[in-house]
Amino acid sequence: MSSYDTYKYDVLVIGAGGAGLRAAIEASSQGVTVGLICKSLLGKAHTVMAEGGIAAAMANVDDRDNWKVHFTDTLRGGQYLNNWQMAEIHAKEAPVCVRELEAWGALFDRTEDGKILQRNFGGHKYPRLAHVGDRTGLEMIRTLQDHCIYQGVEVHMECTIITLLKDGDRVVGAFGYERERGRFKTFHAKAVILATGGVGRSFKISSNSWEYTGDGHALAYEAGAELIDMEFLQFHPTGMIWPPSVRGILVTEGVRGEGGILLNKNGERFMFNSIPDAYKNQTSDNEEEGWRYIQGDKDAKRPPELLTRDHVARCIVREIKEGRGSPHGGVYLDISWIKKKISNSEEHIRKKLPGMFHMFKKLADIDITKVPMEIGPTTHYMMGGIRVHAETQMSTLPGLFAAGECGAGLHGANRLGGNSLSDLLVFGKRAGEYAAKFAKENKAGAIDEKQINETEKYALQPFERENGDSPFDVQFALQDMMQQWVGIVRNEEEMLRAKEHLRLLRKRSANVFVNGNREFNPGWHTALDLRNMLIASEAITMAALERKESRGAHFREDYPDKDPNCGKYNLVIKQNASGEMTIRQEPIPEIREDLKKIIEEMK
Amino acid sequence: MPTATFKIQRGDASIGTFEDYSLEISEGMVVLDAILLIQAKYANDLAVRWNCKAGHCGSCSAEVNGIPKLMCMCRMNELPIDKPVLVQPIKAFPLIKDLVTDVSWNFEVKKKIKKFKPRKPDAADGSWRMAQEDIDRVQEFRKCIECFLCQDVCHVLREHHLHERFTGPRYFVHVASLEMHPLDVEDRREDLKKTDGIGFCNITKCCTNVCPQEITITDNAIIPLKERIADKYYDPLKKLFRLFRSRKRNS
Structure with a gap:
């Protein structure tokens, strides 16, 4: 006979990073009971590691920005495999979600006129990332956490789910254990939201922590849900590579957003050598223009270091393979060079990238205001995941929702930096809203003791x-x-x-x-x-x-x-029915006419 | 490669022992690397918390040679390895097992602090205008990663166990971040004095010294909060005024 504690909620949220917290907040504000499961302690999830910023077309820094540009950038970055409806919702709703964070106490860096400051990032046409130095993820998770704890959400810390419970096709709960004593817990829920993050722990060189073992992907798959785009795994171009103990730790794209350049061992700025056709008309081909872009010159085109992550990572691999790498098998990322351009460069770098400065100083004995960093690609983010409905975030199983990294569709073949944090907010919120709705419209399902x-x-x-x-x-x-x-x-x-x-x-x-x-x-x-x-x-x-x-x-x-x-x-x-993994091609639905026109106009 | 011996506290509150493990030390290694290697090689059941391994999440707090530290930011080359490296759990909270303690009290304390309450938005779209100079000092407090090392080292909690009457440096930093937030209109001074027990802090700055985020907890958060309380409750002129008013009301 099994021995376990039982909990009952209208909505159960599995995962307490940005998406899970945002979903829990939304569901509870709809007046339903919510349980929230954290694999670690509250506030330690991987969102805390996000550094660069949240992408949202608020147009605080460049008034030419709007949702249409953001939408087009996202599709171009994703090589048009994105779920275009999700990309549309995301681009339209991200600004509201960022302002919501401010209303809950987040303190983003400011522009001269007191608005939320936005910075440049790869693949984004205009400065678009709301940020706090290089610790945006910490600001975001703490803001959500500190808002959520007053919402009456019941939090289960250090708890891992082993299986989803089913009643016919419908997901009706989950079963897992708590870490402290190893006791089992059964959760009955009218709706379940998966927000478990990524899969990076399956790779040796990774920016992900021990938690990122593809739990949501596997739970959903085993329960019979569909996964899509699983071939698209993002390797972030800049991870630390030396000393060995720090290999894989993320170096924010913000370094390049603030003017950092990539160099091979010959001191050559190799990114100028291969600019893809789709980006030719928006990428500068000389150092001088690239720097003007960083300085906010609206007529300048962006430097090639700010091309999309997939492309930059591949160029780095090429340099290394062809023998132009650094001593420890990477290339150089140099922000110190801006001392040639501005007089107070040391102070500027420490102010804009305090975390990176501290991390390299402490873990690699390197002062990034004075010398280049050695970096190489690191496994970072899973574009693929649980297939969801664009508006409701419900998976192909009734009662099962997914949001954040474990959900899929928004990013297509490659995610733009900054689009992850906005994804968590926009679709976390939607998952919470629609899961609450589902819970209100449906009675609790039956729990199968045999499965437990x-x-x-x-x-x-x-x-x-x-x-x-x-x-x-x-x-x-x-x-x-x-x-x-x-x-x-x-x-x-x-x-x-x-x-x-x-x-x-x-x-x-x-x-x-x-x-x-x-x-x-x-x-x-x-x-x-x-x-x-x-x-x-x-x-x-x-x-x-x-x-x-x-x-x-x-x-x-x-x-x-x-x-x-x-x-x-x-x-x-x-x-399939006999437990084997099957794969099939699913045609991408024809894009809506008005959106097609927007894409054409922005080409 | 040199070899180091690690003396790691094992067991739960009922059976506390130390076990020795030897390990080769490679370039750049941090204490957390060693702990995870020992876990994988010799002691699969060695309990330890960690997440980001880059000083961003505040999970791997422990005491290394008696000093509260994040293990992921503690380089082996900072430690003498001619004698064993002592690794113990933080002390201010109940031990669960090995290097893991029950820090749930901290999460309960936070819930009792009055939440952020913003003034009305400045613009029609629901947004506010703030100058960077006005948020700099609050951004310092918001760097906190909740590693609870400040709580661990604070003698009010560590030696005197006043958990019921004192919320600790972490939560003074939290309250400071709310009280000094340019948008916040809540008043938490009475709670600070009466329930949070800020008076127990005698500003020895132990918390500031261990903060891995280099937040100047005592000078920038606690002392200004103490001053605000002094202003509210101990200003002699205001005291006279209050006395006078209450007499008038009573008569």
């Missing part, structure tokens, strides 16, 4: 084995393998090998052994996370094999060009 018993048994198996692999060893093997074969440059041969290895790793993961007891036992937590990591990895590999072209973040050296035919569909992944 089976899950409990499964979860405790690692303790029952006499010996076996360490869960950490399996995790490391997975990370090495995915990094090597399904990373930033892909080909068929390596990915087939990866597929085979995933099969072996699944076997190993089913036989891991955990010592000790259930009280705060990271070995056990890792053992249970492995399944999610493997599902996400398999989905990524399967979709990446299927897409035989290079587009956005997905680069195939055996198909290095874009194929117009491949631009007509998204790839959808779903579990």
